[in-house]
Structures are given as structure tokens and as C-alpha cells.
Amino acid sequence: MVTKDADSKTTATKRPAATTSKAPTSSSAAVSRTAASPSRLRAGAPAKSAAIPTATSSASSKAPGVKTSAPSKPVSSLKSPAGSPTASKPTGASSSSKTGATAGKAGPKGGSKGGAKSGASKSSAEHEAAEDSGPDPAAEAARRAELEAKAAAEMEALRRAAWQAQVEYERKQEAKRRQQREEEAKRKKEEAALRKSLLEAAYDGEDDQIRAGLSRAREAGYLRPDPVEAADGHGNTLLSEAAAGGAVSTVQMLLQLGAQPNSRGEFLRTPLWRAAFLGKEEVVPALLQGGADPRIGNEGGELPEHVAPAAIKEVIKAWDVAKTDMLIQQIESRQLERAAAVQAERAHAVRGCEESVAAAEEANSRAQQALKHARMELEKRIHEYDTCVEEKKPEGLTQVALDEVHQAEQMVEDSRRRAVEAAEVLDAARLQLRREQQQQLAEGGEDAEALPGVQVAVRALNDVLIRDVGGLIAASGKWPLVIDTSGQASVFLRYQDTNYVNALNSRHMEPHMLRRSLLGSIRYGKAMVLDLQDCDLWPEMPRMFDQVQPGLLASLMDKSLLAGERYASLIRVEDGEEYDKNKFQESRIKAFGLIVLTAARMPNPQLLAQTYAVRVMITE
Known part of the structure; x- marks a missing residue:
């Protein structure tokens, strides 16, 4: 140990300048970096001296290590082993010798190791300062x-909630359709019961019940187009039943209400034929005076007088058929007048419905x-x-962005609800218009709105859309x-090899991005998906595609864009060699496809006319 100390001192004496220049510099850097860490000072932790590592403990037995009184004090405050401050000594060989010796003891071989150990001390100080300068990276x-x-x-x-909301919406819609079917079945049942009641009342001659039944039928829209002509399954009308029952007052009332006197029911029998056959002598004159024609026979050619009793035959033979011709002409004139009145009423109703549809369309738009x-x-x-997440913004800023996302989602939900309500109003207005345009709607629920599109399960989409x-x-x-x-x-x-374009995303619909999506799909033989979501965006699509190239959407829809290398007009110089015209292969061009996607239950009619509609069946 004595030899080592002597060697160290000798070495330090021989090279005072180099040793002196390194040791104070290292100590000064350590002090300044320690002072730059406010977290340590606030925590009350003692400042560490980076200039003298723990390895110097072996040398401290001979000479105490250099002590730093405070992080902010200069290097001149360092004390010598004897306890006297080094600042009192002039700068000279002896002073540098002691300083060099202290630095030299940091290494096992003397002053030659001092610079390396000082560098290690500096690195340690930098590491501690880096730890103190900010939060832990981990x-x-x-x-x-x-x-x-x-x-x-x-x-x-949110996605799960949206899916559940969509399923719940579809369930409500199905419940609504089921309710409509039940109401229609109830309507048919009530209509059948009313028809039966009227026919029985006509046969029995109950005039008051007939009037009440006809009034109810007109109010409820039953037995259209004219409840007076209500008939059973064989075509026997109320007048025919009244004639068969011999109810004179009922026959007269029905004729006054515009009942057809020569209607033909089962076996083509007229009311007069049935009355003559059944011997209802009291109603025959009323029928003849109401326009009943005795020259009309049944399906076998038998006339009323052929099957009538003798008394009725005499009445029929005595009747002047010229008067019948005149009455028939009058009846036809009245029928034309009633038809014109009904037509005018229907036209007025249609105009009202058209106005309602126009208002509903504006609100829906x-x-x-x-x-x-x-x-x-x-x-x-x-x-x-x-x-914010990708750029690792502060947590407060990221939370604000997330809150704005939630607010925007609520706005979308409110707007979607209002859009659904407006669409339902529009659907109801259109349905009412169709009802007014058609005199008599077919039974069996044909008036219900048919959903367009071939139904396909999700698991079959690959076969239908991708493989066709x-x-x-x-x-x-x-x-x-x-x-x-x-x-x-x-x-x-989205999980298929497709170029997905969100029509509501301004970045996706930017002309350059839209052009590259289309051109890339053609270049590599993949499908481009144009997602309209649940908005009626199809009328705006031509304008959006025109920003890329005039008439682009029309040429894409009729597939003329793919013929005669017309797609090459989409290539730009900035696309580079990858999109060189010679690199477009015919097989890949044929594999290209456009898939239009919409979440609207009833898409735009023009879009339906231009595409092959496929409706996805909802599965849990």
C-alpha cells in the first residue's frame, strides 16, 4: 500500500497539468448536474458527488476523499487531507500534486487511470441527472x-353497445312488422265478419243494420271500392241476397244507393233470376223498375221467365223491355258520374299525399x-x-380529445334517431300515397313494403361477394x-384484401386519396369498398368522383372505365414506376370489383336500380 501511494504521488508530480485539468473539471460537472435536479433538492436528498465513485474507499484510508459541502458551491471549496482549504494555497506544483494524487488514487495504477475514472464518474452523473430530469420512462x-x-x-x-342497439332496433322493427301483420289479419277478420253480417241483414230485410254496416265499412275502408257491391265468395251481392230473401224495402234501398241490378253471382244468376226462381213475386216489379233485365239468363241460358212460377211469368211478359233499355242507360250515366266524382276525390287525395311526401322528403333530407x-x-x-395517442400527448389533452369523441358520438346518436324518425314518416307518407293511387289493394299483405335484395347470411358473403x-x-x-x-x-x-373508402371520411374522399384507392384496386386486382353507412349519400357521389375526373362514377358503374385501358387516365406522374401503364395486368383488371355498402334499410332507388342488391341477414 505504501509503495502504491508513493507511485501514485510520483506519477501525479510528474504530470501535474493533465491530472489537475481533469479532476476539477469532473467535479465541477458533477456539482452542476446535481444542482440542476430540483426533484432531489425538494425531496431533501443529499447531493451525490459524481467525481469520486465508491471505488475510492480503498484510498480513503490514507487520505480522506474530497468532500462537497453543497451542490451549489464551486470546486475551490474542496478541502485537503489536512483539513485546510485548497483555495488558500497558490496554484503551483505542490497543489497540483496533491490534487493529482487524490485523482490518481481513484484508479489502481495511478494517474493514468484518473481520466478514465473521471469519465465513468461523468457518465454516472449524467445517468443520475437523466433520471432526475423527468418521470421514469418505464x-x-x-x-x-x-x-x-x-x-x-x-x-x-361503444362498438358492442352500437351492435346491441342495432339488434334491438331490428327487433323493434320486426315487432312492428309483426304487429302490422296482426293488425292486417284482424282487419281481414273484421271485414269478413262485416260482409257476412251485411249479407245476412240483406237476406232478412234489416235495413237499419245494413245502413249502419255500410257506414262503418266506408269509415274503416272496408269492402272497397264500394260497400254496396259487397258479395260473398260466389259473387252474390247484397241486392241478390235481398231479392232471394224477398225483402222489397231492402231491394229498393239498395237500388237507390246505386247497387248494380244485373250483377251476376253463382252460376251467373242475376237478382231477378234468383227472385223468379224462388218465387219472390213481391220483389220482381221493384227489380224491373230498378233496371233488372229479364233477357239475361244463367250459365245454362235459362231466362228468369223459364224458371218462374206462372204469376211471375205474367209480370215479366207484361214488362216493356224498351223501358229496361232506358233505365240501363240512366244507370250507366249515373255510374259514370259517380266514377268521375270518385276519381276527382281520389285525385285530390293523391295530391294531398304527394304534398305530404314532398314535405317528408324535405324533412328527411x-x-x-x-x-x-x-x-x-x-x-x-x-x-x-x-x-394524441400516437404522438403521446399529455394525459389531460388526450382525455379532452376522448371527451370530444364521446360528445360527437352523442350527437351522432341524436342525429341518427331523428333521421330514423324522419325516414319512418317518409315511409308512411309514401305508403299512403300508394294506397290512394291504387283503387283496391290486393289482399294477402301485398301492400306491405317489400325489402329489396337477395338475402345472404354473413358466413356466405365470401362466396357471394368475393368468389361470386x-x-x-x-x-x-x-x-x-x-x-x-x-x-x-x-x-x-375490412378484414378482406380490399381498399376501404368511408364516404363520410373527408380524408378518404379527398381527390388524391380516392383516385389512389380506385387505381390501386385496379392495379392489384382487388375490390374497392365504398361505404355509404346509413346516410343517403349516393346523389352526392357523382360530384365527389368528378373532382378526380369528370364522369368517373358513371364510367365506373357501367364498367366502361375498365375497357380499352381507360383506367390509364387516372395515372399521375407522382404515382411513380409502380403504377406504370405496362404493369397493369389483364387478369388483375378482371379481378377488380366495386362493392357499395350501405346500412340504410331502404337504399336510394337510383342506387338500387344501378346495382345487384344483396341484403345481409342479421345473426346474433
């Missing part, structure tokens, strides 16, 4: 991971625009939140339209 990473996991969980919860803007705002807020098994889409000559109110098809298509 803790920060854990915090951000926790934040991202929390956000992902919230987004997953406003609601769709509001929904569109709300969804675009949501896309922006989601992008802002994703940017059976070639049904190719045979149609149209691009497929996927009608999916559940969102399952959207998830399926």
Missing part, C-alpha cells in the same frame, strides 16, 4: 399503455344532412384522439350493393 410507458388499454376498452364497449355532418365530425374527433359462386353478380352486369343494417358486412369487408 412508468410513463406503463401509464400510456394503461391509457391506451382504457381507450380501447371504451371503444370496444335535412335529417340526413345533419346525420352526415355529425358522422363527419365524429370521424374528425376520432382522428384527433388517435393523433354461380356467377349471379357477373350475370347481372352490375356491381353488388350490400344492404347491411347490422354492421357485420363492414367488419367482414
